[in-house]
Amino acid sequence: MWIYEKKLQYPVRVSTCNPTLAKYLVEQYGGADGELSAALRYLNQRYSIPDKVIGLLTDIGTEEFAHLEMIATMIYKLTKDATPEMMKAAGLGDHYAIHDNALYYENSSGVPWTASYIQAKGDPIADLYEDIAAEEKARATYQWIINLSDDPDLNDGLRFLREREIIHSQRFLEAVEILKDEQGKKKFF
Template identity: 30%
Template sequence: MFLTDNKLQYPVRVEKPNPLFARALQQAIGGVEGEIRVAMQYFFQACGARGDTRFRDLLMNTAAEELGHIEMLATAVALNLEGAPLTMQEEGAQDAAVGAVMGGMNLKNMLSAGLSAMPVDSDGVPFDMSHIYASGNVAADMVANIAAESTGRTLAVRLWEMTDDPGMKDMLSYLIARDTMHQNQFMAALEDLGGAKEVFPIPNSFPQSDEAQSFSYAFLGFQSDGSDPAPGRWSEGTSPDGKGSFASQPMQALGEKPDLGKARPGSGAQSDQM
């Protein structure tokens, strides 16, 4: 169940409408780093959460918050588009649309949405849900969420740098702060699950005795001259999960050249393939 009081989660104001910035804001709505992505990701993770019900609560509350962020950004897009010509017949509108693409705005926002936001990215490409990660593994989902919030915060910072509008900077500063919280809350959730030594490798339910353990903590180099890869924390010392020690080595081909045999008759292959 979802409830609304028809008020924005945080104030949204635009002092000087900017159609180009409206287009940029669309990336925060429907881009792969955007709010539709994280809202749906946390929602489906919550719907499929099993075990400790606190994690479902964490995810569903955050999904609801992200829906509010979509509402804020959609409002910001509409307010910024108020500076665009309302019809193609207005003086100068034809030149703006054809020559300058109406100051950089995406024409879809006018032609398909009447100067409103859409579930698309900054190029007008609809978000297709292909970047929704809901694995059914709570630890894997938390790791995916940290990455999602990190890229989302990076985008919000870039948008903050793009605008001089005080209202837009204020709204984005709020969204950046919430991304800070969300990164930390998902890292805290991993700690609550036991931290790196309990959580990793994911899934921790699979016995490592059944994996090829000689490769479990080996950093493999693929330099053409056979030299060792550049050293780093990932190639020496105890692994973060505490279950192995890193080592570094050049990789050598362990398999044979593949031979698939003859093509099947009727497969459409050339006769000399059969």
């Protein structure tokens, strides 16, 4: 079970009403390497992974939901008062036709989220290597969004999220080290 704290992991500040930026950010909301994919990938893989690293997948998967919530807040703030005209000008006219200003799990091109974005191979090394790759891809996506964005307050939050991707990748790498460690080897203290 989970315990919910009614606060964000890192404060989200947005300086301008900028639906175009929301269109790019939605990649991290419902995209292949986004936070929803990450959370569901880790929380699902943890059932069939050696028990030494289950806790890691639980922790990181849970944190990904906290990131998802930050991204959602950013997108919501960027679009909540946008008029249909502004949505159209931002390339979100087709989104508006379906969803009004609601958020939806889709990528920046409007393709709905699909479970084929995530994998569960049942092989611990294959799964952890997929997780490492996913973290590095999410890190790169944050870089490209920072490059596209001209909102310094928003970029501050994105920088925090990118740093977390680096830490998660590090922890998955350590999980591989734990699993590949020779069993039955003599330990000297």
